Amino acid sequence: MSATPRQPLSRPIEVGRLPRGRAEVSVEATEEECAVLARDFGIPAVRDLVGRYALTGTVSRLTVTGTLEAVVTQVCTVTLEPFETAVREPVEVVYSDAPPPEEPEEGPPEGAPEPPDPIVNGRIDLGALTAEFLALGLDPYPRKPGVDFEPVASGPESSPFDVLRRLREEGT
Numbered sequence: 001m002s003a004t005p006r007q008p009l010s011r012p013i014e015v016g017r018l019p020r021g022r023a024e025v026s027v028e029a030t031e032e033e034c035a036v037l038a039r040d041f042g043i044p045a046v047r048d049l050v051g052r053y054a055l056t057g058t059v060s061r062l063t064v065t066g067t068l069e070a071v072v073t074q075v076c077t078v079t080l081e082p083f084e085t086a087v088r089e090p091v092e093v094v095y096s097d098a099p100p101p102e103e104p105e106e107g108p109p110e111g112a113p114e115p116p117d118p119i120v121n122g123r124i125d126l127g128a129l130t131a132e133f134l135a136l137g138l139d140p141y142p143r144k145p146g147v148d149f150e151p152v153a154s155g156p157e158s159s160p161f162d163v164l165r166r167l168r169e170e171g172t
Contacts, residue, residue: 008036009049011127015059015095015119027051027130037131038072041138044082045073051130053091061116062095062124068133074142083144089137093129095119 011027029037029049038046053066068089073082096116117124 007125007128007131008040009033009127009131010125011130012123012125013055014123015062016122018055018059018062021056023055025053025055025126027053027126029127029130037134041135043072043074043138046134047071049130049134051091051126051133053126053129059122060097060119062119063092064095064124064126064129065090065092067091068130068137070134070137072134072138074139076144076147077141078143078147081144083142085139085142085145087134087137089133091129091133093117095124097122 009027009029013025027050029046031047034046034049037049038044047070049068049070051066051068053064055062055064057063068087068091070087071084072087073084075082094114094116095118097119098116
């Protein structure tokens with residue numbers, strides 16, 4: 001029997017213990033958690049990671065809205081230099097303890113609403129939610145501010161048909 005891998009940032013919340021109607025929750029990552037997240041995401045550093053959330057609804061259907069903020073160090077895809085940038089992601093997720101609906105074989109219809117995330121054993125994990133939205137907020141092709149990509153010119157521009165044209169001309 002294998003153990004479930006532990007989330008690098010975990011803040012489980014028991015939904016039944018939340019105040020009725022509305023609750024405010026903040027998730028602040030420690031330096032150690034930020035270091036593990038940076039390693040997991042393949043970036044040099046994460047710091048000042050905070051998620052601020054409002055939880056509304058009932059114990060069987062809960063909506064989490066808020067904002068995630070962090071400062072991350074990424075490597076510029078043009079210069080390969082590390083640089084810091086701020087990440088700010090809006091968060092809106094619905095949780096439900098109802099079983100997920102059956103999806104048709106061809107997938108959900110275009111424009112269909114996202115199914116709710118599950119409430120598992122009466123809990124949701126706001127740490128995992130924070131890590132997920134941090135990952136979504138990272139630029140997959142980060143570019144240091146002020147750096148422009150200029151393609152390297154390797155000679156006169158040519159098309160794949162230039163080779164055919166030269167072959168035809170040489171044959172005549």
